[in-house]
Amino acid sequence: MVASLAVPSALRPLDRQFYGRDPKRVARDLLGKVLVRPADGGSLTGRIVEVEAYLGTNDAAAHSAAGKTLRNAVLFGPPGYAYIYFIYGNHYCLNVSCEPEGVAGGVLFRALEPLSGIQEMARGRGIKIESDRDLPKLTSGPGRLCEAFCITRDRDNGCDLTDPKGGLWIGEDGFRASKIAVSPRIGITKAATRPLRYFVSGNPFVSGRKTLPAFDTPV
């Protein structure tokens, strides 16, 4: 089993200042934090192992690149709020707004390591967990983790992620993420080479490539 797979204790929410910074810094610092979905009979929780930074300006891949619209308004609002969008006619994806109010920016949640509420997550995903090898199918990928946590735009867009009494929030328990790697972002066509994806190297819950590609040794 994975070292960080432990039931979080004494989770305390991250404050708004944490999010009111450059998305690159927020993304890096979110690794190892815990996403919490309170529910009857026990919260769903998962440790963040993969994220991507989307810069409000000067980033063609960001939804905020072309300016504020009804859809992306949360990205231009105050930091620490959930921006949820619907993609490919099938999936929701979760972001948190960054930067001070009036400045766009966000972090996309790409993968979690499930900590508690495994059965609820499996039900949300509509799959059965036969062994530990099936666990990554719960929350490995931005669409999957939203399905596992029952995150939808109607329910959660604009939700305050700093509020532990709210329906969705992010906490820390003292765990320190290590072996952090950076790579280009996944699934985009614009600004596709910028290294803005942050992940825990080798963690089995990371989506796609879980390590940095090897390179030839110079002669």
Add this chain to the structure above:
DNA sequence: ATATCGATTATCT
């Protein structure tokens, strides 16, 4: 293990 492709719809041109 990697590659390709279809599903399905909100949003913007």
Add this chain to the structure above:
DNA sequence: GATAATCGATATG
């Protein structure tokens, strides 16, 4: 009318 910050299934090596 085209596109998309994806996923799961199928095909092929």
